[in-house]
Amino acid sequence: MIEEVFFISSENKQLRADGRAYDELRPIKIKAGVLKRADGSAYVEVGGNKILASVYGPRETYIRRLLKPNTGVIKVRYNMAPFSVDDRKRPGPDRRSNEISKIAADALRPALMLESFPRSMVDISIEIIEAEGGTRCAGITAAAVALADAGIPMRDIPVGCAAGKMNGDIVLDLSEKEDKEGQADVPIVILPRTGEITLLQADGKLTEEEFEEALDLAMEGCMRISKIQEEALKERYNVNG
Amino acid sequence: MNVVPEISKRSIVKLINNGKRADGRDFDQRREIVVEPNIITKAEGSAKVTLGDTQVIVGVKPSIGEPFADTPDVGVLMTNCEMLPMAAPEFEPGPPSPESIELARVVDRGIRESELVDLEKLCIEEGKKVWMLFIDLHVIDYDGNLFDCANIAVMAALLNTKLPTASIVDDELVLDEENLMDLPVRDKVALSTFVKIGNGMVLDPSLEEEEVLDARLSVGVTQNNSYISSMQKGGEVPLTRDEILDAVHTAIATKDEIFEYLE
Amino acid sequence: MIYVKEKDLVVPGEILAEDDYYAGRGTFQENGKVCSNLLGLVSLRNKKISVIPLKSKYLPKKGDVVIGKIDDVRFSMWGVDINSPYPGILPASEVFGRDKKDLSRVFDIGDVLFLRIVDVDEVKKVKLGLKGRGMGKFKGGIIVDIAPTKVPRLIGKKGSMINMIKDKTGCKIVVGQNGLVWVKGKQEMEQIVKDTIKLIEKEAHTSGLTDRIKNRLCLLIDGELPEEENEEIEENFDDAFKKPELQDFREEAERELADEKAQNEEDFDDLDEDIDESEDDFDEDIDESEDDFEDVDESEDDFEDVDESEDDFDEDIDESEDDFEDESEEDDEEDIDESEEEIVEDEDESDDEIIEEDEAESEEEIVEDEDESDEEIIEEDEAESEEEIVEEDEAESEDDAVDEESEEAVDEESEESESADLEEGEEKPKESKFLDTFKHIKEQEKKNKSPFDLSRGNRKSPTLNISSNK
Numbered sequence: 001m002i003e004e005v006f007f008i009s010s011e012n013k014q015l016r017a018d019g020r021a022y023d024e025l026r027p028i029k030i031k032a033g034v035l036k037r038a039d040g041s042a043y044v045e046v047g048g049n050k051i052l053a054s055v056y057g058p059r060e061t062y063i064r065r066l067l068k069p070n071t072g073v074i075k076v077r078y079n080m081a082p083f084s085v086d087d088r089k090r091p092g093p094d095r096r097s098n099e100i101s102k103i104a105a106d107a108l109r110p111a112l113m114l115e116s117f118p119r120s121m122v123d124i125s126i127e128i129i130e131a132e133g134g135t136r137c138a139g140i141t142a143a144a145v146a147l148a149d150a151g152i153p154m155r156d157i158p159v160g161c162a163a164g165k166m167n168g169d170i171v172l173d174l175s176e177k178e179d180k181e182g183q184a185d186v187p188i189v190i191l192p193r194t195g196e197i198t199l200l201q202a203d204g205k206l207t208e209e210e211f212e213e214a215l216d217l218a219m220e221g222c223m224r225i226s227k228i229q230e231e232a233l234k235e236r237y238n239v240n241g
Numbered sequence: 242m243n244v245v246p247e248i249s250k251r252s253i254v255k256l257i258n259n260g261k262r263a264d265g266r267d268f269d270q271r272r273e274i275v276v277e278p279n280i281i282t283k284a285e286g287s288a289k290v291t292l293g294d295t296q297v298i299v300g301v302k303p304s305i306g307e308p309f310a311d312t313p314d315v316g317v318l319m320t321n322c323e324m325l326p327m328a329a330p331e332f333e334p335g336p337p338s339p340e341s342i343e344l345a346r347v348v349d350r351g352i353r354e355s356e357l358v359d360l361e362k363l364c365i366e367e368g369k370k371v372w373m374l375f376i377d378l379h380v381i382d383y384d385g386n387l388f389d390c391a392n393i394a395v396m397a398a399l400l401n402t403k404l405p406t407a408s409i410v411d412d413e414l415v416l417d418e419e420n421l422m423d424l425p426v427r428d429k430v431a432l433s434t435f436v437k438i439g440n441g442m443v444l445d446p447s448l449e450e451e452e453v454l455d456a457r458l459s460v461g462v463t464q465n466n467s468y469i470s471s472m473q474k475g476g477e478v479p480l481t482r483d484e485i486l487d488a489v490h491t492a493i494a495t496k497d498e499i500f501e502y503l504e
Numbered sequence: 505m506i507y508v509k510e511k512d513l514v515v516p517g518e519i520l521a522e523d524d525y526y527a528g529r530g531t532f533q534e535n536g537k538v539c540s541n542l543l544g545l546v547s548l549r550n551k552k553i554s555v556i557p558l559k560s561k562y563l564p565k566k567g568d569v570v571i572g573k574i575d576d577v578r579f580s581m582w583g584v585d586i587n588s589p590y591p592g593i594l595p596a597s598e599v600f601g602r603d604k605k606d607l608s609r610v611f612d613i614g615d616v617l618f619l620r621i622v623d624v625d626e627v628k629k630v631k632l633g634l635k636g637r638g639m640g641k642f643k644g645g646i647i648v649d650i651a652p653t654k655v656p657r658l659i660g661k662k663g664s665m666i667n668m669i670k671d672k673t674g675c676k677i678v679v680g681q682n683g684l685v686w687v688k689g690k691q692e693m694e695q696i697v698k699d700t701i702k703l704i705e706k707e708a709h710t711s712g713l714t715d716r717i718k719n720r721l722c723l724l725i726d727g728e729l730p731e732e733e734n735e736e737i738e739e740n741f742d743d744a745f746k747k748p749e750l751q752d753f754r755e756e757a758e759r760e761l762a763d764e765k766a767q768n769e770e771d772f773d774d775l776d777e778d779i780d781e782s783e784d785d786f787d788e789d790i791d792e793s794e795d796d797f798e799d800v801d802e803s804e805d806d807f808e809d810v811d812e813s814e815d816d817f818d819e820d821i822d823e824s825e826d827d828f829e830d831e832s833e834e835d836d837e838e839d840i841d842e843s844e845e846e847i848v849e850d851e852d853e854s855d856d857e858i859i860e861e862d863e864a865e866s867e868e869e870i871v872e873d874e875d876e877s878d879e880e881i882i883e884e885d886e887a888e889s890e891e892e893i894v895e896e897d898e899a900e901s902e903d904d905a906v907d908e909e910s911e912e913a914v915d916e917e918s919e920e921s922e923s924a925d926l927e928e929g930e931e932k933p934k935e936s937k938f939l940d941t942f943k944h945i946k947e948q949e950k951k952n953k954s955p956f957d958l959s960r961g962n963r964k965s966p967t968l969n970i971s972s973n974k
Contacts, residue, residue, distance in 0.1 A: 082377040
């Protein structure tokens with residue numbers, strides 16, 4: 001395996017390990033409606049991430065304690081395929097995937113308008129086929145497209161992206177390598193129309209100014225990805241052209 | 242539990258009794274197969290296979306471990322299957338269902354018993370270190386006949402699996418990541434699944450056919466010499482001797498269709 | 505300020521307009537902006553913006569006609585899967601009256617029924633009923649599913665699409681508003697209809713669909729393109745999506761049912777050796793293909809079999825009627841029977857006319873709807889409120905019926921005769937649907953359509969009273 005040589009210095013913000021500018025996203029590809037059985041589905045590639053998301057519902061709530069009499073509920077399952085990472089991951093949920101499942105649900109819920117589907121449930125499945133840093137953001141981005149594809153009423157399409165600190169610089173959309181070697185990571189999910197933030201995590205050390213810079217950069221990244229989500233959804237029905 | 246409408250069942254049975262299938266296929270005709278090899282960079286071998294609208298992703302991950310005591314000089318194959326909740330409304334998250342275990346084991350048997358992978362070449366140090374191959378099957382869209390689709394996907398993934406060359410130098414394991422070796426594959430196996438509905442046996446059942454099946458029969462046939470390497474019967478209705486022999490005959494006659502996709 | 509135009513494909517959250525625009529269906533208003541909440545197509549009606557979804561789950565509404573699948577049999581009700589987030593229930597009383605019987609003898613798991621939604625309560629319990637023309641169990645045929653939002657497209661403008669498919673394939677087709685479609689005809693035609701429905705679903709949002717479908721069917725069935733006279737089926741892109749409420753569909757369904765009823769009546773006529781030959785041929789075709797099943801379940805014999813086994817048929821009826829008579833001992837049985845007959849006759853006579861009127865009326869309505877874009881929104885509101893009134897009236901009339909014991913008795917009786925029919929086989933509803941008919945009468949009454957209908961409206965109670973007072 002060829003080791004990539006990379007230079008990063010605070011003088012030269014432009015160069016990152018993979019040649020990206022500090023505010024450049026990894027190549028991104030979104031396709032809506034990729035599964036036959038699911039009510040809604042989407043496939044997202046961000047850099048080396050390959051992610052499938054599916055939506056079933058609104059359907060009858062099979063977990064009665066989750067039922068809400070005035071609105072529909074959602075349930076998210078984030079799962080990593082055993083072959084999605086360098087060392088095979090044992091199948092099944094672990095603490096990390098359980099946490100991400102929960103925050104993904106929290107990130108998506110504010111966008112949904114399930115009042116017209118009381119007592120029902122929407123099942124969202126985020127499947128990481130291959131992971132290369134930033135799976136939670138890309139997974140939520142995929143799930144949001146799948147939700148829209150399923151015809152679920154939403155006030156907006158949530159979109160996720162991260163910014164972080166790498167050798168003292170704030171950079172957009174950390175790759176796996178940058179995530180491991182960097183000093184901080186701030187993944188967010190926003191509702192692009194209003195700019196409201198529905199998911200925010202941070203780990204690593206950031207000054208107040210750096211945090212603000214990272215937040216703004218991540219939001220800008222989200223806005224760009226949002227356009228691609230929109231195009232993907234419209235592409236699905238673009239039969240004639 | 243998904244209830245199949247009585248009239249749908251009758252309509253399918255009626256069609257088959259009249260020598261027809263709902264999607265217009267012949268009894269021994271498979272749906273379209275699409276093989277996409279090498280789709281996962283991080284897996285040493287991988288493939289996505291689409292059979293009709295059924296989709297399965299397979300990733301092969303190797304690791305090094307101790308051989309089983311009774312076979313100290315051969316590598317280890319492990320097949321695991323997850324029927325993801327995204328694949329069908331009735332699939333639930335949680336520990337593997339009996340169906341997913343059966344699927345993994347049937348596919349595993351086909352691969353193992355055909356001696357498709359030369360497991361002896363996966364031995365690094367007898368009794369101590371061998372390659373262990375984890376074959377993970379991910380069912381992402383279920384539209385009937387997971388068996389055949391999974392089998393093709395596993396084959397396609399094994400065929401592009403590459404391992405680092407491993408050697409023992411001074412009692413130390415050395416992995417050479419620059420010199421990759423192809424997985425020693427010496428044969429191929431075609432799995433053909435039939436379902437009995439009414440008076441007919443049809444190859445490659447669609448979802449609606451599978452939902453009303455009386456019995457199911459999967460036949461694994463090797464590319465070399467057309468050996469039968471594995472079989473599995475499912476469903477509640479018995480099969481006659483002739484039905485089984487017919488199925489075996491068809492499986493052998495049509496096996497090359499599958500191998501064409503793996504070239 | 506408006507940012508979109510008619511038929512534009514929009515995504516959730518997309519800002520459609522600002523300031524003096526109203527948020528219609530599929531949209532919401534936020535800080536003076538109208539935004540879409542769905543992936544769908546824009547529909548503009550003056551200042552009102554709606555978004556018609558491309559995909560959506562079926563939400564049960566009172567009065568809808570749906571196709572459901574029995575998935576549970578309990579002590580006093582059936583569980584019915586109606587292709588919706590909310591499961592339906594069919595109370596045994598809808599079929600038997602007050603008596604409890606072995607439910608699975610009538611409808612068993614896996615049976616597919618044509619039903620009407622009687623009520624959807626606060627906890628989204630969907631109560632189903634079988635009162636209505638053509639309601640009951642399907643026998644034979646196939647079930648095809650289509651996204652519920654695409655049902656109007658399948659029906660087409662004034663039923664243009666569905667009628668064209670029926671004409672070309674000779675299949676009987678019943679469309680449920682929940683996106684399930686029942687198709688029965690020759691085996692290969694059933695498959696052609698199924699493929700066609702799937703194609704319509706896939707291309708529902710494209711224009712010129714009816715013509716394309718027609719050409720395709722002609723090629724498939726006749727082996728050549730149709731003659732150039734199908735200009736009148738001028739396809740208008742938004743027609744199919746304009747009214748997801750399926751007003752036009754409901755009329756279509758009524759007409760459909762009427763057709764079937766007419767056919768059933770002919771089947772009844774067959775007993776009197778009053779045979780329409782062409783009809784007979786058609787039935788025979790079906791008979792042949794169904795031979796395999798006749799012995800499967802004798803109690804379910806299709807009505808086509810009637811020709812062969814007249815005696816059996818009569819016997820069956822007698823048997824089942826005996827059952828009911830036991831239940832209503834306090835009433836004078838003969839009189840009930842008599843009055844029942846009277847009602848049936850009356851309805852038979854008048855039904856056709858009503859249907860005709862309905863059709864005419866519904867067509868008017870549809871035309872109105874379609875031209876509405878030029879009209880004031882107020883008018884639309886009027887139409888809606890009118891609808892509501894009608895619904896209220898329905899409820900009232902139902903209440904009335906229940907209030908009076910005497911009426912209930914007859915109601916029950918009629919229901920039971922219906923269940924007997926159902927036990928006999930599919931689609932053989934005797935005309936016992938007071939409430940349904942009564943609803944039409946009320947509607948006619950309200951619109952002052954014809955004195956005939958008014959008289960029918962008055963007729964109901966006296967007839968009922970006579971029967972029970974004796």
